[in-house]
Amino acid sequence: MRSMTGYGRGAATRDGWEVTVQLSSVNRKALEVAVSLPREWQAFEPEIAGLVREKAARGRVQVAIDVRGAAGTGGLTWDDTAVAATLERLALLAARHKVAFTPTPELLLQLAQANRVESATLSPEDALALIREAIEPALREFGTMRAREGTALAADLAARVETLAAAVETIAKRSPLVVQAYRENLLQRLRTAGLELDVGDERVLREIALFADRIDISEELTRLRSHLAQFTQLAGESDPVGRKAEFILQEIGREINTVGSKANDIEVARAVIEFKNELERIREQIQNVE
Secondary structure (H helix, E strand, C coil): CCCCCEEEEEEECCCCCEEEEEHHHHCCCCCCEEEEECHHHHHHHHHHHHHHHCCCCCCEEECCCCCCCCCCCCCCEEHHHHHHHHHHHHHHHHHCCCCCCCCHHHHHHHHHHHCCCCCCCCCCHHHHHHHHHHHHHHHHHHHHHHHHHHHHHHHHHHHHHHHHHHHHHHHHHHHHHHHHHHHHHHHHHHHHHHCCCCCCCHHHHHHHHHHHHCCCHHHHHHHHHHHHHHHHHHHHCCCCCHHHHHHHHHHHHHHHHHHHHHHHCHHHHHHHHHHHHHHHHHHHCHHHCC
């Protein structure tokens, strides 16, 4: 069992360039991969997303790739000589027209941008190689964190499933007593009404049998035990189990609702309520499972 939340970071350097990859994920029913890349590297997005899909099956995974160049290998560079020449010409023009000329930071920035010089950049092949090198440790750390959190989730879920199993056994022990209590209450009502019918009377037996059939939950209890055993087995698996677990929880919810609708006993009803409360907590937890 693995968690859907995780984080991983990796970096790689080459010829003064550094590429940093950060992976982070949150819960989603399906797998969504969002890749943030420099504009000139957008063509690499499908391959990067493919690498992530090999390691994750569910969740929204954000991949942030940052590129930094060493001194002289990137950033805004410009032709100082051209900028100075332009300033000198502007000053002469202002003097000719007797206009005060004081260069502002905004003007200097405009001139710098107008006289930009293409700086050295990574070739696409080198860029992709750096990304691959950086994303490998990021994915490894990402997977380790998801597995570690998944182990903690599995332990928590196992304890909660034990609570559900205990509630099932409480209901199973109480269920036979419900028919007995109904029989005694029925005979008491008949006596109160002045109808002295023996417990062996066919009409009494038929009424008790019909009641016992209506409240019989033996099949539901059998299925509940089976579903809980399946859920426990899933919690110990390393493959993605979130969707299977959600389906099993849905079936467990259906069975316990049937038990609740058939219950004609306060103690059974109380156990069903406790079961449902714990089941809802498990549903919330399973939303974090891949």
